[in-house]
Amino acid sequence: MTSHSAAPMLEMIGVEHAYRRTVALRGVSLTVEPGEVVAVTGPSGCGKSTLLHAAAGIVRPQAGAVRLLGHDLTALDEPARTHLRRREVGIVLQFGQLVPDLSVLENVALPLLLDGHERAAAYTAATAWLDRAGFDAEVGTPPAELSGGQAQRVAVARALVAGPAVIFADEPTGSMDTIGGEQLLELLLGAAGERGTAVVLVTHDNVVAAHADREVRLRDGRVEAEAVLR
């Protein structure tokens, strides 16, 4: 955990990326300030998820710059990017994307264990976050036996456990019913707000987008519109 500076949390400048012949991002620029909640919206295939993956350093864009907490992600090698992600970034992907060989508890404790925390303390923190996330099944369960909604609760607990500077979330409540999704989103944004954590939310759900401070709308790989909501 680090003290969060007032410099932009994330700066993307002219980011371009394509998968074979499919162009996903065509010169996207985006700045996210510390503590800000930004919703990235737009029709299917507009480049939302690619933008999130590029911002989180999961995808290395083919052109443009991505600076996360002042580090130029495009200039870092994979071990350095992984190190930065592990310490500063929480990621919630669409279907949870948990480590299949680890139990629910181990998955949530993983960011703390990799960061050198004691196992007992990591498990205690993981249990507490699972509880707050409303995970009500056995914590020894392997991810393959979880429902979509349970996996998302685990993914949110894992994203929050180490107190990251920024959380990237791709449809974090997409597999959940309305009330469960609302509670999980309130937990995610409430915990982020308490710690000044920035959140970038990719969503096609207007009610989820309405929780953001700002909406960035993509179309055909470009920023179509930006709107301040607060």
Next chain:
Amino acid sequence: MATNEVVLALLRNGPAHGYDLKRDHDAWFPDARPLAFGQVYATLGRLERSGHVEVLETRTEGGPERTVYSLTERGEQQLSDWLAEPAGPAASSAEEIVRKTVAALRTGADTSAFLARQRTAHLRRMRELTAQPANGDPAARLARDHLVAHLDADLRWLDLAVERVAAGRSTSDRSPVPEEASR
């Protein structure tokens, strides 16, 4: 809103005077337009004439004179009939956003810019509603959910409108609409 029936429902919890009814109404529907005093008294007068409510007593209690109303058997029946019937579907074609969008398209105004501004306005309102604490009151929460659901339906319609306007633009780029057809 069916003000008559809402006033009957407010009186279902016990006799009350106009001020109580206005206060309870505004607490039940905190995000709706507040009920005007004039509307409360006009409604009570109408309901008294039709035999749905009756004057129970007139209290002064050191302040202005206040007439306390209670529900009659007929009023109880009317309330129960009203709650047994589903509400009629909204006449959405009369919605202001539809009128404005259609007017923008028909008059050649910048429809995309209008739709983007409208989307922001709707999202801001939705944000205000979702940011307010629910105070653990399921009835208040449900009234708010209804507003949010309507805003969400409007937003989905706005997104569709953006797609249709964009599709119409690219179609007209490829094959311009004959002048007679665009009139």
